[in-house]
Amino acid sequence: MQDKTPKLTLMQKLKRFLMIDLVNGLGLTLKYNLGALFDKDAVAGKGIYTEQYPKVRPDVAPRFHGAPRLNMDPETHDTLCIACNLCAIACPEDCIDVIPMDVEIIVAGKPRKKKVLDEFIFDTSRCMFCALCQEACPTSCLELTQDFELATYSRAGFVWNREMLEQGRETVKYTS
Amino acid sequence: MHQVEIATTQETLLDSPEMVLNMGPQHPSTHGVLRVVLKLDGETVIDLDCDIGYLHRGMEKIAENRMYTMIAPYWDRLDYIAAVSNGLVWVETVEQMMGLSVPPRAHYLRTILTELNRIASHLLWLATHALDIGAVTVLLWALREREEILKIFERQFGARLTCHAWRVGGMTNDAYDDFDKDCRQFTKNFPNRLDEYETVLSENRIWLSRTVGIGVISGPEAIAIGLSGPALRGSGVAWDIRKSRPYAAYADIDFDVPLGENGDTYDRYLVRIAEMRQSQRIIDQALDKLPDGPVVAKLPKIVKPPVGDYYHSIEGPKGEIGCYLVSDGSAQPYRVRVRPPSFVNLQALKQMCIGHLVADVVAIIGTLDIVLGEIDR
Amino acid sequence: MLALAPINVLDELLLKFFSQDTINYVIWPLVQIGIVVSLVAFWVAYATYLERKISAFMQARLGPMRVGPWGLLQPIADGLKLLVKEDFIPEKADRWIFFFAPYIAVASAFIVFSVVPFGPDWAVIADVNIGLLLVLAVSSVGVLALILAGWSSNSKYALLGGLRSSAQMVSYEVAMGLSLIGGLMFARTLSLSGIVIAQASDSIWFIVYQPVGFFLFLISGIAENNRAPFDLPEAESELVAGFHTEYSGMRWSLFFMAEYAAMVVVSAVAATLYLGGWYFPFVHRLEEAGYHDLYVIVSLLVFLIKASAILYFYFWLRWTLPRFRYDQLMDIGWKWLIPSALINIALTAIAIFAVQALNGWRGIVTLQAMDRGLNLSATGKIIMFAFGLIGLVITGLLLSRINWRSRDFNLKTQRRNIRLVNLPKGKPAVPAS
Numbered sequence: 002m003q004d005k006t007p008k009l010t011l012m013q014k015l016k017r018f019l020m021i022d023l024v025n026g027l028g029l030t031l032k033y034n035l036g037a038l039f040d041k042d043a044v045a046g047k048g049i050y051t052e053q054y055p056k057v058r059p060d061v062a063p064r065f066h067g068a069p070r071l072n073m074d075p076e077t078h079d080t081l082c083i084a085c086n087l088c089a090i091a092c093p094e095d096c097i098d099v100i101p102m103d104v105e106i107i108v109a110g111k112p113r114k115k116k117v118l119d120e121f122i123f124d125t126s127r128c129m130f131c132a133l134c135q136e137a138c139p140t141s142c143l144e145l146t147q148d149f150e151l152a153t154y155s156r157a158g159f160v161w162n163r164e165m166l167e168q169g170r171e172t173v174k175y176t177s
Numbered sequence: 178m179h180q181v182e183i184a185t186t187q188e189t190l191l192d193s194p195e196m197v198l199n200m201g202p203q204h205p206s207t208h209g210v211l212r213v214v215l216k217l218d219g220e221t222v223i224d225l226d227c228d229i230g231y232l233h234r235g236m237e238k239i240a241e242n243r244m245y246t247m248i249a250p251y252w253d254r255l256d257y258i259a260a261v262s263n264g265l266v267w268v269e270t271v272e273q274m275m276g277l278s279v280p281p282r283a284h285y286l287r288t289i290l291t292e293l294n295r296i297a298s299h300l301l302w303l304a305t306h307a308l309d310i311g312a313v314t315v316l317l318w319a320l321r322e323r324e325e326i327l328k329i330f331e332r333q334f335g336a337r338l339t340c341h342a343w344r345v346g347g348m349t350n351d352a353y354d355d356f357d358k359d360c361r362q363f364t365k366n367f368p369n370r371l372d373e374y375e376t377v378l379s380e381n382r383i384w385l386s387r388t389v390g391i392g393v394i395s396g397p398e399a400i401a402i403g404l405s406g407p408a409l410r411g412s413g414v415a416w417d418i419r420k421s422r423p424y425a426a427y428a429d430i431d432f433d434v435p436l437g438e439n440g441d442t443y444d445r446y447l448v449r450i451a452e453m454r455q456s457q458r459i460i461d462q463a464l465d466k467l468p469d470g471p472v473v474a475k476l477p478k479i480v481k482p483p484v485g486d487y488y489h490s491i492e493g494p495k496g497e498i499g500c501y502l503v504s505d506g507s508a509q510p511y512r513v514r515v516r517p518p519s520f521v522n523l524q525a526l527k528q529m530c531i532g533h534l535v536a537d538v539v540a541i542i543g544t545l546d547i548v549l550g551e552i553d554r
Numbered sequence: 555m556l557a558l559a560p561i562n563v564l565d566e567l568l569l570k571f572f573s574q575d576t577i578n579y580v581i582w583p584l585v586q587i588g589i590v591v592s593l594v595a596f597w598v599a600y601a602t603y604l605e606r607k608i609s610a611f612m613q614a615r616l617g618p619m620r621v622g623p624w625g626l627l628q629p630i631a632d633g634l635k636l637l638v639k640e641d642f643i644p645e646k647a648d649r650w651i652f653f654f655a656p657y658i659a660v661a662s663a664f665i666v667f668s669v670v671p672f673g674p675d676w677a678v679i680a681d682v683n684i685g686l687l688l689v690l691a692v693s694s695v696g697v698l699a700l701i702l703a704g705w706s707s708n709s710k711y712a713l714l715g716g717l718r719s720s721a722q723m724v725s726y727e728v729a730m731g732l733s734l735i736g737g738l739m740f741a742r743t744l745s746l747s748g749i750v751i752a753q754a755s756d757s758i759w760f761i762v763y764q765p766v767g768f769f770l771f772l773i774s775g776i777a778e779n780n781r782a783p784f785d786l787p788e789a790e791s792e793l794v795a796g797f798h799t800e801y802s803g804m805r806w807s808l809f810f811m812a813e814y815a816a817m818v819v820v821s822a823v824a825a826t827l828y829l830g831g832w833y834f835p836f837v838h839r840l841e842e843a844g845y846h847d848l849y850v851i852v853s854l855l856v857f858l859i860k861a862s863a864i865l866y867f868y869f870w871l872r873w874t875l876p877r878f879r880y881d882q883l884m885d886i887g888w889k890w891l892i893p894s895a896l897i898n899i900a901l902t903a904i905a906i907f908a909v910q911a912l913n914g915w916r917g918i919v920t921l922q923a924m925d926r927g928l929n930l931s932a933t934g935k936i937i938m939f940a941f942g943l944i945g946l947v948i949t950g951l952l953l954s955r956i957n958w959r960s961r962d963f964n965l966k967t968q969r970r971n972i973r974l975v976n977l978p979k980g981k982p983a984v985p986a987s
Contacts, residue, residue: 018950022380023875029376030314030612030874037611043321045366050321051616062328064335064350093247131250131341136349145335220880311782311877317613383783383876420977428982433974447972455974536786536879 055175061147066130068148069123071166072141080167081142082118091137094129098122123166125151126159150174194218200538202231208305208542209549213526220534225527229520232553240513245271245480246345248513253339255515256551258301261294261330261342262493268343269424270489270500274482275345281426282470283347288426289360289463290333290342292456296367297326298494299449299456303374306446306543310387315374322370329359345480347473360464364457371453379447388442392529392541395440402528403521406496408545411448412440418492429466432459442544449546479508488516495519495546517551586679590667597858598814599629601865608866609873632807639803644708647800651706656801656808659699663815665692670822671747673832673854675846678747685746686738689823690731693778696816697723703809704797716797718880719780719787725887726777726784732895733770736902737827740764746823750831754838759830763905763938766898766945768828772864774891775820777883779813782872786880821864825857829864832857893956894949901948905941909934 016022036047043050052059061067072081084101102119105112135145150172153159161170196217202210210231216224236255240248252267253260265287272279300319307315327337332353334340342348378384394404396412409416417434419427435451437444484506490499496518503512522545529541568577603618603625610617618625643652669685671678682688697720704716737760738744741752753759761768777784788796798809825831832853840849878886 020382022382026377026381026874027870029373030870033314033614034608034611034870037614043614044325044362045369047614049611049616050324050614053616053619062332062335062353064333064353065331066335091247093243093250129250129254129339130336132335133247133250133341307876311785312875313609314613314873317615321614377874378876381876383878386882387876387879415975415977417977421980423979423982428979431976433976435972436975437972438970443970444972447970451972451974534879534881 065147066132066145068146070144070146081140084116084118087137088134088143091133094127096124096127121163123161222530225530229552232549236554237513244508250341256548259294259298259494260339264343266491266498266500268345270502271345274487277474279347280471281468283472284426285463285467289460292459293326295494296453296456297323299453302546309539309543346476351472367457391442391537393441402525407448408522411437411445430459430462445544519547519551601814603629605869608869612873636804636807642802644800646708648706651702655699655703656805659812660808662692662695663812666819673850675850681747683745686744700797707800712799715787726774729774729891733767736764736767736898739902746826753830754833761828763942765942779816783875783877784883786877821861824864825860829860897949901945909937
């Protein structure tokens with residue numbers, strides 16, 4: 002489609018001949034090249050923006066949806082989970098399996114059955130980290146932490162049991 | 178897999194003057210798994226067929242078996258670059274069908290974060306488009322800006338890309354403490370960065386040679402195909418859902434809509450850059466006008482819209498993204514239909530490419546700004 | 555033009571076993587060849603490293619940092635990786651041609667360095683008096699390697715990519731050769747050392763007299779090397795992946811090295827012809843003071859710095875500019891560069907004539923009586939400089955006349971302004987809360 006070209010002024014013709022448009026672009030990259038060596042401001046200036054992971058660990062936000070964890074009461078070191086199964090119901094992907102068990106406790110002198118948590122299976126390979134389970138938990142037991150390094154060497158390693166969820170996994174942190 | 182209309186067998190290279198070339202699903206420039214089968218005469222494209230479906234995950238069918246609040250994370254995965262907008266369509270559809278009124282603070286926060294997402298999506302578009310045409314440096318610069326936005330999303334929502342941002346009735350958490358400061362710092366730096374991209378591209382004679390007059394589609398043709406978003410506005414049609422049927426807080430905010438003229442790639446490029454500038458303006462205004470108050474409305478225990486159907490659409494970064502929801506009164510929807518903008522925009526590809534050279538096909542796919550997650554669902 | 559080996563102790567040792575002639579004509583050149591080949595190989599390998607670092611800095615990132623301090627061992631790591639890859643020849647490929655094509659490419663790129671003057675005295679391997687012709691001829695052999703690679707791969711896309719690359723290279727070779735003639739009119743010798751001496755004797759770099767020639771040579775050299783912005787035949791986003799689709803491992807790395815070696819060749823020739831080669835104004839005083847070897851080494855460094863500056867220009871262009879489409883590329887080669895080169899030759903001839911007529915030669919009247927070298931007086935220099943500028947203007951005018959119908963020419967610097975429209979607001983779908 003041929004555009005109707007307006008008549009160019011002498012200044013515009015000179016700019017076109019001397020390829021000022023290309024020179025401007027080249028000047029900007031040259032400024033970046035020098036800025037990479039001398040400018041410290043990466044966000045607003047021309048400095049280097051790279052974070053050299055794993056030497057430098059990123060600042061992860063407090064609300065980050067990372068690896069799941071089952072919190073425990075800090076004083077009694079008992080799990081906070083009441084085996085209510087709300088997290089498993091809330092999960093869109095059916096990753097969570099809450100296996101309760103009945104224990105006998107004495108309430109007002111009478112023996113009662115109380116449901117407590119036996120085993121908690123969380124399949125992180127199916128999880129989409131939507132945090133619906135975290136929102137559903139009434140006791141703030143299930144929490145998504147800031148851990149994002151979830152890789153493992155086998156598919157079975159993605160299925161976490163209660164112990165892994167409470168204690169955390171053994172991982173190697175590379176720092177150099 | 179539908180039957181590809183161009184015959185893909187060919188005896189020898191020298192038999193006929195036409196050659197069939199397959200830009201296969203794995204290709205650096207097809208922005209996802211798109212297969213384009215080209216029929217070439219030398220280097221000129223004489224016919225083109227798209228083969229999609231490589232990323233079909235059955236999202237609409239999955240949605241029929243989930244509860245309304247659980248479907249929101251699936252919407253993020255459609256147009257994974259503009260997850261916040263996608264989430265907005267869904268929650269607004271459900272809210273409007275149920276007649277819920279969302280608190281104004283939530284509306285404003287939705288506006289701010291959706292506009293940030295629009296900027297992020299356009300930055301990625303610019304990055305990949307420039308990469309395809311050869312200016313690799315712009316890719317890295319645009320991704321740096323995008324990184325700042327993703328940091329804001331991470332601090333606000335907890336995830337960078339597929340955020341699961343909104344809940345039916347508002348949002349889970351109020352804006353985090355430094356939200357205002359972070360957003361304002363971003364909008365302060367952003368116009369300079371846009372000027373930098375424009376310095377390298379907008380007047381560059383090589384860029385102009387590669388984009389002016391390529392992939393032209395006129396206004397009436399665009400309307401006939403059903404294009405929306407910057408592809409439509411690049412052809413001069415003044416249609417923006419944020420203006421014609423405002424949602425969230427757009428009714429109270431003052432902004433302009435950029436319109437192109439010739440409907441070629443260069444116009445669409447300029448329209449998207451201008452849209453980024455307008456988005457920055459919207460964010461600043463919304464931050465100034467942000468009211469106080471709660472961020473979530475009171476919801477019934479189980480979200481159950483009344484029986485019936487409803488269609489709602491918003492202006493996503495790629496075009497009109499809509500949701501058609503049919504409810505049968507139960508806790509799970511009867512049918513969820515996504516109106517994906519990229520799917521409709523992709524129909525224009527054949528018309529835009531025929532007559533151009535092979536190297537232009539890559540530029541045209543870039544300018545339509547398609548995301549296969551949306552096309553295939 | 556042979557010089558004796560500078561190290562006298564070694565000389566005495568060798569004289570016990572060989573005759574003086576053998577040392578001069580066999581041993582010493584072998585040593586020179588060894589030094590030059592390793593120097594160039596080192597230069598090429600670290601050019602890849604520098605490209606990655608410089609492109610990273612331009613893009614606000616760091617580049618290779620892990621292998622060795624600041625990533626300095628990265629080329630060695632890359633080389634080792636490519637060496638241990640599987641050596642794969644496609645089944646239907648033509649075995650022997652497939653085998654030889656990368657070697658032809660590398661050999662043609664490296665042979666050129668036998669005539670490039672790295673320094674004054676013993677820093678040239680062979681100062682042939684048709685040096686420049688040899689450079690052009692041997693670079694053309696590199697095109698053959700591309701065609702053979704594309705053909706022998708027996709793949710539709712490799713063949714097409716190879717044909718396009720070679721068509722591009724052949725077109726730009728014409729422009730390259732023509733653009734050199736302007737500078738040759740001053741030096742009046744094809745020997746590259748002679749060209750440097752011509753610049754040295756007059757204390758001027760030819761770029762001052764021939765800015766158009768320099769620019770044309772550089773642009774056609776970049777296109778010759780298939781580098782951005784002329785790299786469509788081998789760009790990643792192009793459909794055909796180019797002639798080296800089927801090559802992997804060490805064979806591919808040979809093509810890669812050949813490409814970088816060709817870049818270094820063009821940089822070296824441009825530095826020699828237009829930037830004064832190893833000559834720099836006050837370095838000659840070292841020679842006069844008696845430090846002959848130091849003089850040669852400093853001149854060598856001067857040459858390397860100049861060639862590296864042009865190499866930087868290569869990287870700079872690649873990472874800033876978008877690439878041309880193939881038809882635009884061929885357009886530029888044939889319709890812009892070749893007419894400019896021809897105009898340049900004509901104008902230079904007229905300029906030299908004018909200098910002669912206006913007595914610009916220092917004390918010498920006729921062209922025949924001149925030595926190698928220019929010997930222009932101050933008047934002569936001013937005339938040549940003026941012609942350089944006039945050449946720019948006339949070239950611009952004539953090119954715009956030739957290309958007035960070209961679509962691309964007419965749309966340059968036409969930045970459009972997008973109109974911003976404030977549309978009226980409609981009713982929201984549901985009344986505002």
